[in-house]
Amino acid sequence: MDFDQIIQCIKEFSPNRDNLGDMLHRIQNMHPEQYIPGEAIAQISLYTKIPVVEILGTISFYNMFSLQPRGKYIIRVCKSYKCDKKESDLILKKLLAHYNIPQAGQTSQNKLITVDSTECLGKCKSCSAVSINNKYLRDVNHKNVITLVEEYIQNENLVNSVL
Numbered sequence: 001m002d003f004d005q006i007i008q009c010i011k012e013f014s015p016n017r018d019n020l021g022d023m024l025h026r027i028q029n030m031h032p033e034q035y036i037p038g039e040a041i042a043q044i045s046l047y048t049k050i051p052v053v054e055i056l057g058t059i060s061f062y063n064m065f066s067l068q069p070r071g072k073y074i075i076r077v078c079k080s081y082k083c084d085k086k087e088s089d090l091i092l093k094k095l096l097a098h099y100n101i102p103q104a105g106q107t108s109q110n111k112l113i114t115v116d117s118t119e120c121l122g123k124c125k126s127c128s129a130v131s132i133n134n135k136y137l138r139d140v141n142h143k144n145v146i147t148l149v150e151e152y153i154q155n156e157n158l159v160n161s162v163l
């Protein structure tokens with residue numbers, strides 16, 4: 001995402017504080033590595049007159065925002081109390097080990113998979129809850145999680161190849 005694209009995204013919104021969340025979402029969704037680069041934060045600050053430190057505070061408050069480049073597939077494992085904590089931990093460990101990612105919040109070396117833990121995903125009835133790019137995996141456990149993720153990726157590639 002280059003400078004002109006950043007400016008174009010930001011100027012889709014009027015320069016007021018109420019639009020900060022939407023601007024950040026727009027930048028992150030448009031960025032091929034699904035994160036908010038420092039240049040975008042500086043430009044949002046100039047445009048809205050919101051101090052950089054305040055923008056950084058908003059980004060760090062909401063865990064859907066990232067300051068780090070992320071993979072094409074972002075897998076989130078719920079760590080909130082209603083999900084089976086033990087199973088969530090096992091799922092997270094399995095994903096990190098399989099994709100050779102040192103710790104939650106980081107991305108595989110091929111830049112394809114980011115694995116993170118998160119607060120409640122809003123799917124408490126089907127715990128343990130795991131999402132991949134904001135879609136939810138069904139009936140997931142630590143034994144089937146890799147199969148489900150790989151199926152998701154294969155299906156998505158299949159759909160994209162016929163579109």
Ligand code: FES
Pocket residue numbers: 078079080081082083119120121122123124125127128129
């Ligand atoms: S507590 Fe895990 S989805 Fe709500």
